[in-house]
Amino acid sequence: MSAGGYDAVILAGGAARRLDGAGKPGLSVGGRALLDRVLSACADARRTVVVGPRRPTARPVRWTREEPPGGGPLAALAAGLCEVTAPVVLVLSADLPFLTADTVGVLRAGLAEAGTEGMLLTDGSGREQPLVAAYRAESLRRELALLATEHGRLSGLPLRLLTAELSLGRLHHPSASFDCDTWDDISAARARIREHGHVLDEWISAVKAELGIDLDVDTAALLDLARDAAHGVARPAAPLTTFLVGYAAAQRGGGPEELAEATRKAVALAARWADETGTPGQSAG
Known part of the structure; x- marks a missing residue:
């Protein structure tokens, strides 16, 4: 894997209850699995760790599971952090159809310039998206250890308990932060990719990924x-x-x-x- 100066942790083990339990990372948008679309956005990561059940992917990754399986985002993040060593960690959910390498670069640059402990995106309504973010790994490890000590566990705890303790910068990017939680979201993403202003670029990206062309x-x-x-x-x-x-x-x-x-x-x-x-x-x- 190329040395991109950061590692990536992708959380792909959620229950997807609003998708009737479907394997969300494997759902197709624009002919490509959601997880593969996210993986393409962080292709220059030094190491990419996916936390969740193993499945075929377009490029090699390191797999791990949270304890217990299905234990929630903090348990999954802790499991992923055990597999990475870079000082900066890109933390992503596996359901971001419009995330791009350019946006990943903007997040990393924003973190470096702001001097905060994390830089995350906000969506169209201004809501923070802590699973579309770049963090300082040491800060994440520190706060996760404190939460585990305070609560006796990480499983089942909400992500906001972690982010509330970090100094965070924010970048407004409605497109890249769009995630697919429901079937309506999947339908909207599929329709958008086929719009006139997007369809050719999306098709060419899909063909290059399918053929292994860079x-x-x-x-x-x-x-x-x-x-x-x-x-x-x-x-x-x-x-x-x-x-x-x-x-x-x-x-x-x-x-x-x-x-x-x-x-x-x-x-x-x-x-x-x-x-x-x-x-x-x-x-x-």
């Missing part, structure tokens, strides 16, 4: 190429051309520069092809 895709350039090929040559030329561009880029190393160069050459070819539709000596435009 590549920045210039969506606008490829769409322009597909348009030019469709209009200047023939409609079926669009998907075939973009396929050939991807194949050519892969043959030359598969990086962003290779993809951009293959796209540039194909766009120039499409323009020359379209120019030939006019009379000799006269541009088609």
Whole structure:
């Protein structure tokens, strides 16, 4: 695992009572399991620990369970902290369909700049989301130990007992903090992913995850190429051309520069092809 300067603990062992006991982390949004979507947002964590029942995941993680199983968020967090060593810990629930790596970076940067013990997101109504947050690991361990001593246990205790004792910064981010507690939430997330402004980026992210591709895709350039090929040559030329561009880029190393160069050459070819539709000596435009 790459050294990202932080560890991640993902809580994935809740009972999901409002989802009729369904295995929430495995529910699909945009063709990807909720847990896999969260894992992609913290892919640069030095170590990722998932607290909950084992299940297939898109990338390797370390698994552990709270004691007793189903003992609640504080017991789960304590179990996860036993498996990490970084001074900063990203703590996430497993049901965040719109969390991104950029938001994770903002949380970590906010924690470093503010000098607090934690930095968490707030949702659209301003409600704090302590399971979408970056914390100083030592602060979490200290307060969990004090709570365990005071109450004789961590199981069954509410998360607010922990966060009430920490100095926290807050970032308002309704999208990234959206979680899926009910079937209506799942339906809303699935519908939003298919909205016009999101669907292409979501689809490309899903395809890259499915194929194991880590590549920045210039969506606008490829769409322009597909348009030019469709209009200047023939409609079926669009998907075939973009396929050939991807194949050519892969043959030359598969990086962003290779993809951009293959796209540039194909766009120039499409323009020359379209120019030939006019009379000799006269541009088609």
